[in-house]
Amino acid sequence: MSGYKIAVLIKQVPDTSSKAGVNPDGTVDRARAKKMLNPFDKFALQKALEVRAEHGGEIIAITMGPPPAKEILAEALEYGADKGYLLTDKRLAASDTLATAYALYSVVKYLGDVDIVFTGLQTTDGDTAQTGPQIAERMDVPQITYLEKLAVVDGKIHGVRVIEGGVQKLTTSMPALITVANSAKPLEHKRFHNVHSVKELLRNEEELANKIFTVNLDDISADSSRVGLVGSPTVVGKTWKLGExxxxxxxxxxxxxxxxxxxxxxxxxxxxxxxxxxxx
Amino acid sequence: MSNYADIVVIADQIKNDLRPITFELLGAATDLAKKLGVKVQAIVMGYELGDIPQTLFHYGANEVFVVDKPELAEYTTLTYRRAALAVLEAMERPPHILLCGATTIGRDLAPRIAAYFETGLTADCTELEIGDYEHKGKADPAKTGLHKDCLYAIRPSFGESLKARILGPWKNPQMATARVGTMMPNEPDNSRTGKIIPVSVNFDESDFRVSVEETVYEVSNTVDLTQAKVIVSGGFGLGSADGFDVVRDLSSAFADSAVGSSRKAVDAGWIPYAHQVGQSGKTVRPALYIALGISGAIQHRVGMSNSATIIAVNKDEDAPIFQFAHYGIVGDLYEVAPLLKERFKTAMAGDVNVAKVGG
Known part of the structure; x- marks a missing residue:
């Protein structure tokens, strides 16, 4: 097979620019909030599209979340991803970054032989930037975080990584995990002919069944004791409002x-x- | 002697320059260690480290683990991971707390260490404390109960104007990365000394899957927000990229000034990311911070709320920024900013007749 098998990990997050679901005190009611594709993930999608355009292959968008998270998989297809996988399972609730990393790693493993995993640098709701490197640790693969540019030559990834006050030029073997900086090239809003629009696609069950796949922990042989509250080494102990x-x-x-x-x-x-x- | 294991800080250095975050981490670790009655240990990894361990003692370390190898001359994830694991696994018991900087090194390395040990890690903390925690939930019986002297890893929680205290007392080390500029370093004491513990490391061939071709510092493109005495920042209220002309103009009234931005203005493509102040940008604490058309969302606030004087200009009287700014003007920034500049220059300049160039 020519080309690379590329996974892009994406997340549906609350849209904080929308007033919907924002309480008068500034807190967010997640159930009522408008949702969107994590903006950082668009940079990851762009990098995946660049690699596929140059070398061929397949882009698989992966997300974890409740069933409506399917919307962002459809959005990824609209941008040019070939397939989408939604991992949804009640047992995933309350997963921290370590548990989330295990769950997403399990999906990547289930897909098999992935050459490159792209993620956004971080999400706008969790803002931790931890899940990517934690998945790389599970996969036992090298990582390049804060990647701004890359070129794939002879099966190696040459990347430019942003550091404080400069850049590092790195080369890594594959498979590898890459987190893409938000100073990278923005996603080109190019519609792909095989997909119509997110809404249309979500209504077209036949096409959806061929492109977006929903799996649970058992489908991907993941250990449910390593996710959710039980699999999470951290909890949120207390929250309080800031300086009123x-x-x-x-x-x-x-x-x-x-x-x-x-x-x-x-x-x-x-x-x-x-x-x-x-x-x- | 305390029953607790010690507190360990991973020193952040690039080309044998200890980065300021290292001193901040040692300052935070000193406070935490006092409360627990334990030692502060530092791990420093690199090549030809010279007197770096001494500097770590001056800033508060009691003991320094040193891994000094040619393979560590440049930071790479896997080689530094291997070296850090070699130190941590050689310890009799895991540290109570392990701290890294929320830098491009710490945020790259800490998650790998946490995943390796399957322990908790809290990102980008702005405060670190010690306290007790009672876990009342029964969903996981193994977690239920009272836990003494846990790490309180405190960080802002976004999209929600909240601060969150994250806990992970069930397994050591309890890990956190600390945001640059949020912890106070100790006054260096050049007479302080301590124990140096050299550690050897056996690299695996797989640790060299990534190689560094080159490290380039782009001095000309770097906006040193963290060093400026005055920052004038623009937000979404500017309405367009051209709005930054007004921001730059006001900034030019000050001798040692820089232009900042909110995330929304960066996301809109009006100004490069290097100018971004806030959670996913820089943390700053200038003598004067002027916010033009910035609403003051929590993501921005955590990056600048320690500024000595904050002046906000916003059309919306209910904008959150007026809750924590020291001075505010409700009005159109396009009218206010030029007048502010003029007034500053006429009413305040020490010697208005001397025209200074640059700054």
Whole structure:
């Protein structure tokens, strides 16, 4: 077979730019929130498309979540993925990053002989950037995190990785796991002829059955004791809202802008904030 | 002597330069170790490390494990993973707590170590504390009960304006990465010394599946937000990429200033990622932070809320940024910013007649 077998791991996250499901205090009601494809994952999809365009092969989008997460698999197909796999199982609830990594690794293993696994750098809801490297550890493969550019030559991946104040140029053998930085090339919004639109695809059960596959833990021979609460070494112990201090801000409003600005600068001086030394 | 195992910090160095996060981690570890009555240990990996262990003692380490090998001259995931595992597995018992920086090294390495030991890891913490935890849930009976002196790994939880305390007391090491700029380093004490413990490591051929061709520092493209004394940032309220002209213009009023941005403005493609302040960008604490058209979502807030003085300009009086800014103006930033610049220059400049170049 020519070309590479490429897995792209994606996640459905709450759309925080939408007002839907956002409570007045800023917290999110996940059940009512509008959902979207994790924006970081689009950079991963773009890299997968680049490799396939150059070398051929197949792109398989994988996600884990409740049944509606199928929507982002359809979206991935619209961008050009060949197939999608949804891992959905009630036993996955409350999985932390380690348990999630085991579950996603189990899907990749089930697919067999994957050459490259792409993930986004992190998700916008969890924001940990841990799941990718933890999957690589399970797979016992090398990883390149924060990848910005890559070229595949003679079965090796040459990547440019962003580090503090610079870049590292690396070469790795395959299979490998790559997390793609959000400074990489954005996803080209190109529609593929074999897919119509997300909504249309989701209505077309016949086509859906050939392209999007739903599996549970038993289907992929995953150990249910390594996922969910039981398989997670961490829990969220307590959450609290951030600083509703209020009132500590000296707010200037209602006057002409020039008056507000003058009052603010006068107050800064009166408060001896030391701003004078900063002005040039 | 405490019943607890020690606290271990993995030193973050590039080309034998200890990065500031290392000192911050040692500062945090010192506080935690005092509460537990244990030692602070550091692991440093690299090649020809010279007096780096001494520096680690000056900043608070009691003992330093040193893995000094030519194979570790450049950071790669698998070689550093092997070296870190060699140190950790040589210990009589796992550390109580293991800390790494939330840097491109720590965020690359820590998850692999955590997955190897199948232990908990909390990402990008902004506070670390010690405390008790009672797990009341019965879904997993093995977890139920009171756990003393756990690591409280505290981090903002996004999309939800919350801070979350993450716990993993069931297995050591309890791991966390700490966000750059959030922990306070100790004052260095050059008379402090400690025990150096050299550790040998046997690499496997498979550890060399990744090779580094080159490391390039792009000085010209780097926006050093973390060093600027004044940061003027623009957000989605600018409305377009051109809006950053106003941000840059106001920034030019200050001698040592830089331009920052919210994630939304970066996502919109108005300004490069290097300018991003916040959870997935930089953490900054300048003397003065001016936010123009930034609503103040939690993701932005954690990156700048330690700034000495925060001034916010926003049309929306209910914008969350006014909850934590010190000064605010409700109004159109396009009107306010030029006037602010003028007023700063006339009312505040120490010597208005001297025109300075650059800055």
């Amino acid at each position: 201090k209020g009132g500590s801000c000296a707010l200037f409003k209602g006057d002409a802008v020039s008056v507000e600005v003058a009052e603010l600068v006068d107050k800064l001086k009166a408060d001896e904030r030391g701003i004078e030394e900063l002005v040039q």
